[in-house]
Amino acid sequence: MSPTPPIDAALRLEYVADFEYSYAAGKFASRFMDALRTEARIQGTRCDVCDKVLVPPRPVCGLCSGRTVEWVDVGPSGVITGYTVVEVPFIDPMTGFERPIPYGFAFVRLDGADTNIYHFLEESRHDKISIGMRITAVFKPAPERDGTLADIIHFRAEEPAADE
């Protein structure tokens, strides 16, 4: 009988796996993305019970468990309901390139919607960003749109900032 001997160096095992997926977007996301791509339109679905408009669109209203029955256009303008200025560089998964810092990232309540989406802000003078500020979506030109949220480049101030 011998006890478990001490180890000189703790082993670490590296493991790299490529988890590939082919996600089915389904009925709601497919229609949402198609409207972005072909018409630069942002759409939501309206709950049949509580009347709230949900963006991105979905079949069931989580708030009241009602079903959505109607597609409605929202935006392209809305208000900032929350924001942050990102100071740490990382790879933008939509482009594969590092996004220059700092840049603004905001919760956007689009006109006609009852939920938020989040997206980039164009405004580079970050002291001008505020909750409640009106902003509008800037779309890529039609030939460049591919049916993803990157079809919206970013949101910019609806009116020029006051000191311009």
Added chain:
Amino acid sequence: MGRVAIVGVGQSVHARDRNDVAYAELLLEAIDEALDDAGIGLSDVDNAVTASLDFYDGRTISNMAVADVVGSYLKPESRICSDGIGALLYGWARIADGDHRIGLVTAHCKESEGNLATIEGAAFDPFVQRRLGADADVVAGLGARQIYASGAFAPTDAAALVVAARAASAVNPKVTTLKSMTVAEVLDAPRSATPLGVFDRAPNRDGSCAVILATEEVARELSDSPVWIAGVGTATGRYWADRHPGDLSALDRARDGAVAMTGWGTDVPDVFEVSAQYAHELCQFATHLGAELTEAGGSLNPSGGRHAGNPVTVSGLSRVTECVHQLRGDAGPRQHHDAQRALAHGVAGLGAQSHFVAALEAGN
């Protein structure tokens, strides 16, 4: 402890590729059918237990992406990463202990969306197993060799179950109808990991299932013919590599636990719905549960079982769904005459490590 009834069941159509729907939409198909079957709305449900696996859904905590369709905002929701029949046991406990009145139990999986070799490979121990690149077929091939060598079953027994399942798929509207095959064709098919051939493994599928549970009081309001959960049992066996595949102590415990709660004594149930990914396992599991293999397509797996086409995670809950149809007498061309008692079985884990049994009965 209160009685618990199943008052509604539903399933999506299970197919090789449900590319037409996102996984939440796939699950919604089953939920809509179950709610309609029960005659209630989603807001009537007071808790949900869901079953799914992050690796298949392709995102972490993937149950949060179905919270709206299962109606669980501001309600208790729990999720198990195992077969949906385990979620049924959990949902049963919530109602049996008196805390809840109406529960929704769901399972969903799309085997078509990820890379199955990578997903199955990640289940293996990273130090001594994973780097060798085995998958579920290799584990099953090792096991099948031991089972056939023991003389308990022969490849023809397993092939006959595959044939029966494929025939049953033609009368099960929730699965894709499979091409009919003979025992010889199953045995002559290309091998995957000997002694197993490609048809020994149940086909990969996308699908979902939903079951609605209720207290006795609610069940009697909703239905003249509720199906009762008379007993439940579950047990996890030793790690697959440490266990002879003929050791089904976990299944035996799950079965004994479930049957001990019933008043059935030694009477044999009328219907057995048994889940197994590989046909030799189906021989084993069905026999241990008390079914006759010659009854395949009759009292054993009238739905066709997993070999008719259900995904991992969903298969056990699908077995429950079929038992409910059989006990209510609304199974159509699959109906096994005058079924009053049924055992539904599910399994999870590499090498069939965990087993679940639900004993279900009709009547008052």
